[in-house]
Amino acid sequence: MARSARPRRSPARRRLHRLRLRLTAAYTLITVVGLACLSWLVLRTDDQARRDAEYDEMRRRASVAASLVYYEHDRIRLDGLRDDEATTGTPQVLVLERRPGGDPVTVFRGRTAPFAVPPSALRAATRSAMDEEGPVRSDARDRSGAPVRLLAVPFYHDATDEVAGAAVAVGDPERGAAEHRGLALSLAVGAGALTALAALTGHVLSGRSVRPAWQALEQQERLLADAAHELRTPVAVMRGSVELAAGAPGGPEAHLPRIGRAADRMADVVENLLARGRLEAAADVVRAEPLRLDQLVEEVCAELPGSGSRPELRLEESVTDADAALVRVAVRNLLDNAVRHGHRAGAPDRADLLVTVRGPEVWVADRGPGVDPAKLPELVERFRSPGGGTGIGLSLVRRVAEAHGGALTVRARPGGGAEFVLRLAPARPRHDRRRGWGRTLTMRS
Template identity: 35%
Template sequence: MTPRTPAVARLHRARWAMTLLFAATTAACLLVLAVIAVRTDGRSRTDELDNGISHRADGLARTLYYDGGVLHLDALPEDDLARSAENLGVLQAPDHTRPQIRYARDSPTALPGQAALDEIWQQVQHDQETILVSADVDGREYQWAAAPIWDNDRIDAAVLVGADPAPSLAAHTRLLHWLATGCTALVLAAAAVGHLLSGRAMRPALRGLEQQEQFLAEAAHELRTPLATLRLVVENGSTTPARAPEALAEAVRLVDRLGRLVTGLLARARVEAGTQDIELTPLRLDQLVEQTVEELPDHSGITLTTEAAIVNGDPELLAQAVRNLVENALRHGGGTPVDVSVTPGRIAVRDHGPGIPAEDRTRVFERRVTGPASTGTGTGLAIVRWVAELHGGTARLSPAPGGGALAELLLPQYANTRAGATRTVPVPSR
C-alpha cells in the first residue's frame, strides 16, 4: 500500500471534516423540522380531543331541556352523540346547592370526584358557556367538557363529557420514536452521501497530486543519467585542458539532450493533465531510434538493426519510450549484449539476462512498481506503456528465445509506409 503524503492526508482530513459538517448541518435542519412537527402534532391532537368532547357536550346540552322546572333526560340514551361519548354524565344543582350527579351512563365512579365536580360547576356558573378542564378518575387524568343547561335565565344543570387522552399521547409518542429513528437514518444517509460527494469533488485534486508526484518521479528518472554524464564530461574537460574542446562539444550535446528531455517531460505532464493534446506527425521511426540510441552514454553493447518504418507519433515522447526500453535492458540484462531492432510498427529490445518471471511481465508496466534487480523497473516501463497507448499501440514483455527478456513497443503503421531493406547500423562509440 502506497503511504499517503502530507498533502493527500490533509485532503482526506478535509473530506472527513466536510462529511461531518454535512451531517451536522443535516442533523440541525432535521432537528428543527422534528421539533416543529412534534409541537404541531401535539397541539393538533389536543385540539382534536377538546373539539370532540366540546362538540358532544354542546350538542347534548341542546338536546336536554327543562319543562316546569323538571329536567328531562329521556332522549339522552338514544342520542348518537351520547352513544359515541367515552364518558358521559349530567350534573344538576337544585336550589343552587352543590352539584349532584343526575345521570351517569356507566357509573358515578366513571366521573370525577365531588371536589372536582364542585370546581367544574363553579367555572360553568362563572363562564356561562362550555368549559374544558382536566380532572382525575381513579388516578388517571381525563379531559372534560362541561356545557351548561339553562332553566329560563339560570344555569341549573350541565352535561359532562370526558375522554381519555392516553391513546392520543401514545400515538404522539410513537410519532416521536418514528421521527427519532427516521432523523437518525437520514443523518447517516446524508453523511454517507456527503462523504461520497466530497470524495468525488476531491478526485481532481487527488489526481492532480498523484500526477505531480508521478511527474517528479519521472523527471528524476529521466534526468538522473544525463546530468551524471554531463558532470563527468565537465570534470574531465576541466582536469585535462587538452580535452576541453571535445568536452565542451559533448557538454553542449548533453545540454541539448536535457532540453529535449525537459520539453518532453513538460509535454507529457500537460497531456496527462488534459491541458494539451498530443500532436502526431509522420516520422521515420528507424531514424528516431538510431538517434536515441546514439545519445545514450553507454551503448557499446548495443546492436541496432533497423528497417525503414514510418509512424504517426510525437518524436519527444517516442524517444523517451525508446530510451527507457534500452536503458531498462542495459540495467537489468546483467551486462549482457542488447539487441535493438526496428520494423514497421514495432520496436523490439532484447537482452540476454535472467529474464522476467511470468507473473511480473504485466505488473512491471505499472507505475511505482519496483522489485529485485531482475524485475524492478521503477517508472521506466510505465512510461513506455503510457506512450504506446497514447499512440494507439501497446507494450509487452515476453521471454526471448534462448534466454533473456524481449520488450516490444507496437505502434500502428503509417498508411503510406513502404517496406525498405533491413540494415544493421553500427553505433559509434565515444
C-alpha cells in the same frame, strides 16, 4: 522491541483527509437537522390531531347532553341523560344549571366520574359558555393536580328561550398519550438509523468527491518522484565532472564531453517528465493527427548519439493517427533501452540494433541477453529497469501505447536478443488519403 513508526501523511494528504471528514460531518449534520425538523413537525401534527379528536368527542358528548335537557313546568328534566351512552365513560359529562341570583350548580354528573374537578372551574366554564352562547374550551386541573380539558355547551329554557345552563364535558389530556409516545420513540429510532446511514453514505460520497483530488495528488507525487529519480544521476555526473575539472591541471576541456552527455541526458529526462505529466493529466492527452510513422522513426534514429549504435532500418511507408510528440518520446526510449542493453557478448561498445516500421507498429530488436515475455509487466514498472537504467523509459512507452489504443509487447529475437514492439492504433479511413498524407510531411518536434 520498539514499534515500527507509521508513515506520516504529507500535509496535502492530511488536508484532503480533513476535508473528507468535514464533508461527512456536514452531510450528517444536514441530515440530522432535516430529520429533527421533520420529526418535530410529525409530533406536533400528531399532538394537534390527538387534541382535536379529543375536543371533537367532548363537543359531541356535551352537545348530545345539552339537547337532552328540557324543561317541564319550569322544572329541569334530566331523565333522558341517565340512559344515554354520551353520559357514560370518558369524556365525563356534567350538567350545571344557573339558579336565579346565584352561581351555576351541578344538577347532573355522569355515571363514570374519573376526574374530581373543582366546582369553581366548572362554574367558570359554564358562565363563559352562557355568556358566549356557544361552545367554550378551557384548561383546568383536578383535585390531584392532574391537567384536564373542559368544553361547555349552553342549553336553553324551553319557555323563555333564555340560556339556562351548560353541559360540561371533562376530557383527559393523557388519552392517546401512549400512542403519541410510541410514535416519538419510533421516530427517534428511525432518525438514529437514518443518521447512521447518512453518515456512512456521506463518507462514501465525500470519498468519491475528493477522489479526483487524491488522484491529482498521487500523480503529482509520482511525477516528483520520477523527477528526483531521473535527475539524480545526470546532476551527480555534472557535479562530479565540474569538481574534477576545477582541480585538473589541464583545464576543464577534457571533462566537457562528459558534461555534455550528462546535459543531453538531463534534457531527455525533462522531455520524459513532460510527456509523463501530459499522460498523468488524463485530459486531452493525445492530440491525434495524421502522422508518417516511418519518417518520425528515421529522424529519431538519426538523433542517436555516437556512431557505434547506428541501427539497421527497415522502414515501410506508414501513416497512422497519433500524437507526434508522445510517439517521438516513446520511440527514443525504446532505442535508448536497446542501446543500453542490446550489446553482443564480447562487443560492449557496439549495439546490434534492427528497427522496423510495419503499418502502425515499430519493432526495435537487439542482440542483448533477451527478455522473458512473462516478466514484461514487472519490467515496465517504474524504477524496475535492470542493468543500470532508471526504469521510467519502458513504463512511459507502455503509457504512450495505451494512450493511443495500442500496447507494448516483447518477444525473443531469433538468434538471440529481444524484440520490443510498440503498436499504435491503425489510422482511421479517409476519403482523401493524399490530402491526409500531405499534412504529415512536416514533423513536429
